[in-house]
Amino acid sequence: xxPLVTVRRHGNAGRxxxxxxxxxxxxxxLLADMRIVTLLLLLASLAVPCAVARAQEPEPAEGxxxxxxxxxxxxxxxxxxxxxxDIESLKGERFERxxxxxxxxxxxxxxxxxxxxxxxxxxxxxxxxxxxxxARISDDGDLVSNINARYTVESVEIQGVPExxxxxxxxDRLQRLVGGRLDTEADDLIDELRAERPGYDVSRRIQRGxxxxxxxxxFEFSETERLRWIPFIRSRSRYVYHSEQGWSGVHDIPMGxxxxxxxxxxxxxxxxxxxEEYSGFRVRFESRRVGTERVGLSxxxxxxxxxxxxxxxxxxxxxxxxxxxxxxxLTVEPIGTxxxxxxxxxxxxxxxxxxxxxxxxxxxxxxxxxxxxxxYTQRWDLDSKSRSNVDxxxxxxxxxxxxxxxxxxxxxxxxxxxxxxxxxxxxxxxLGRVTGNAPLFERFSLxxxxxxxxxxxxxxxxxxxxxxxxxxxxxxxxxxxxFLDAGSVWDTxxxxxxxxxxxxxxxxxxxxxxxxxxxxxxxxNGTFMVGVRF
Amino acid sequence: xxxxxxxxxRARLAFITVVVALSPLALxxxxxxxxxxxxxxxLRGSGLGLIEGRVADHLRDGRSVRADFELTLLEKPRGSAIxxxxxxxxxxxxxxxxxxxxxxxxxxxxxxxxxxxxxxxGWCLESMTLPLATLxxxxxxxxxxxxxxxxxxxxxxxPNPEEDSAFGLRTLxxxxxxxxxxxPPGRSLEAGPFRVGH
Numbered sequence: 001x002x003p004l005v006t007v008r009r010h011g012n013a014g015r016x017x018x019x020x021x022x023x024x025x026x027x028x029x030l031l032a033d034m035r036i037v038t039l040l041l042l043l044a045s046l047a048v049p050c051a052v053a054r055a056q057e058p059e060p061a062e063g064x065x066x067x068x069x070x071x072x073x074x075x076x077x078x079x080x081x082x083x084x085x086d087i088e089s090l091k092g093e094r095f096e097r098x099x100x101x102x103x104x105x106x107x108x109x110x111x112x113x114x115x116x117x118x119x120x121x122x123x124x125x126x127x128x129x130x131x132x133x134x135a136r137i138s139d140d141g142d143l144v145s146n147i148n149a150r151y152t153v154e155s156v157e158i159q160g161v162p163e164x165x166x167x168x169x170x171x172d173r174l175q176r177l178v179g180g181r182l183d184t185e186a187d188d189l190i191d192e193l194r195a196e197r198p199g200y201d202v203s204r205r206i207q208r209g210x211x212x213x214x215x216x217x218x219f220e221f222s223e224t225e226r227l228r229w230i231p232f233i234r235s236r237s238r239y240v241y242h243s244e245q246g247w248s249g250v251h252d253i254p255m256g257x258x259x260x261x262x263x264x265x266x267x268x269x270x271x272x273x274x275x276e277e278y279s280g281f282r283v284r285f286e287s288r289r290v291g292t293e294r295v296g297l298s299x300x301x302x303x304x305x306x307x308x309x310x311x312x313x314x315x316x317x318x319x320x321x322x323x324x325x326x327x328x329x330l331t332v333e334p335i336g337t338x339x340x341x342x343x344x345x346x347x348x349x350x351x352x353x354x355x356x357x358x359x360x361x362x363x364x365x366x367x368x369x370x371x372x373x374x375x376y377t378q379r380w381d382l383d384s385k386s387r388s389n390v391d392x393x394x395x396x397x398x399x400x401x402x403x404x405x406x407x408x409x410x411x412x413x414x415x416x417x418x419x420x421x422x423x424x425x426x427x428x429x430x431l432g433r434v435t436g437n438a439p440l441f442e443r444f445s446l447x448x449x450x451x452x453x454x455x456x457x458x459x460x461x462x463x464x465x466x467x468x469x470x471x472x473x474x475x476x477x478x479x480x481x482x483f484l485d486a487g488s489v490w491d492t493x494x495x496x497x498x499x500x501x502x503x504x505x506x507x508x509x510x511x512x513x514x515x516x517x518x519x520x521x522x523x524x525n526g527t528f529m530v531g532v533r534f
Numbered sequence: 535x536x537x538x539x540x541x542x543x544r545a546r547l548a549f550i551t552v553v554v555a556l557s558p559l560a561l562x563x564x565x566x567x568x569x570x571x572x573x574x575x576x577l578r579g580s581g582l583g584l585i586e587g588r589v590a591d592h593l594r595d596g597r598s599v600r601a602d603f604e605l606t607l608l609e610k611p612r613g614s615a616i617x618x619x620x621x622x623x624x625x626x627x628x629x630x631x632x633x634x635x636x637x638x639x640x641x642x643x644x645x646x647x648x649x650x651x652x653x654x655x656g657w658c659l660e661s662m663t664l665p666l667a668t669l670x671x672x673x674x675x676x677x678x679x680x681x682x683x684x685x686x687x688x689x690x691x692x693p694n695p696e697e698d699s700a701f702g703l704r705t706l707x708x709x710x711x712x713x714x715x716x717x718p719p720g721r722s723l724e725a726g727p728f729r730v731g732h
Contacts, residue, residue, distance in 0.1 A: 108631075108648060112646045113646050113647070115647065136645065137637060138637055138645040143635075145626070146598045146626045147626045147635035147647055148596055148628060204596075206597070207595075213630065
């Protein structure tokens, strides 16, 4: 039992009215309930002078003469005769904290539907007035929400993130909870904390304070998806339109929970990332806790029907060194991942692709590789308004396991993103190299809705290239932005021509609508692109 | 509960009795009992398993939970429903008293504090009543079964959507899959046969 509690302070009368507005009964019935109105008025009339008295004077000293003892907010005749008598007998007695507290305990024991607290008001001639404030729990929305709302907040703490990453204004508001009751304001602050620190869940925990009747409020930040040891493979879903290349669609449907996920994906005439156009499906299973959260496994099986556009077929016929095109591609790819730290992961696995020849069906070739690589993800929350992210990785695929096509593919990428308020800067670079006879889906291309925007891949390298280099710089303000892309894709022994492009438009994380222009080309033909990625 | 109300209930109980017939099958897990108070059927008992494990930890961290109950009267085990009612409770744990407080939401709300976990569960059960008038012939010496389903919501804000899933279908699917994974604790209890006798 709490020895002594302090229930109200300045402004709590107003809170009580607010609580009444959240009363679950019909509003008209509430207004008609004079008991509640009376209680609110009573508490309102008592709270302010009592709080003022508390602010000006310390607790009465032990032994102070009690001028009067009253019960407020509750009809005294509802208390047992013995308890009534003991309260009334305080008059003229010496103030003893323990005795008062025992009476509070007895009130709550007799009437578990109420909470009781004591107010003392100093009177002239070294006397003190003792008031037992009693409130029905069900009449107070804050108490209904949490019985600990009866206690005074002793301190407010933030755990899980450095305090400095929360804005000063929000920290000030958190500190204003101290000295008051736990009310809905504390719940509202959770939403605001979450808004300031996306990537974290925020919850509120309450602990006992250092003194009876006081509580510590702890706002805990816990990491969400972005900071897990092993993230799930990001969705490749997109529906995009490129004025030179037409529509492409990929739709991933993930299902599962925190550690295991199955993704069913479909491709609809997708030509946005490779020189081939493919339609079909893929199924991927991922587990990112295999014994420990640092170890994950994934298995992807995909089957696509492939078509090749005329420029690609023409380019292929002109270059017999490139392996022949295929009509279907069936791939099985198991991968294991180990997180060395939360930022660094290594992965390895194998990939088996069966390619049914386009012109000699049902002849087929196997493209089997061993895969290895390293991934790095880091995020810095610089302050409440600024954050930056780095993603980088390197992957090598090397043919093995009786592959019909012998090749090795290296690919490295890095991107940096800086967000400040509504401003975003994104810089990215990637480069890759293939040696040997790599199948078409392993060759590089540029000139789509995300690389060398403004160029058409079927003009640049319709059969792709075995080398690639690309960099991009993008600035966004309120999702309106402009970009500058530069890159080159080429085959060994051919000219390495650097192309650049620029453009502007709506550049959101999930939606884009842009007009882009090649820079170092004779004409000024614009390319229109629109789409969603999610 | 005020002494006057307790006295009134006892007086009514003197006139109306509830015959609880325990079949051997029901002996397995009879978590609750029924009685008639003021022309309503009221549950009685404890052992709902509501304030245990994760929920109890959550409460002891000073958080509150909402428990939504559904009470269904059945004509036979897993049979069709005769009547049902829905009830909501908010439970919190007084950190200094080290006792639980419960409020039955609705009009009018009723609250109680200073309860042990077992008593808090019992109070929830007692607060779930069904008017005898809704039971039809089952209010007259015809056996019936009772099922109590409940689901606990921790009243914590929903987790943030993932960074890359703020759009449409993906968000929906993620939300659905999270709900499956983080299924709120809940339970379904069935007991009987009971019989209301006069």
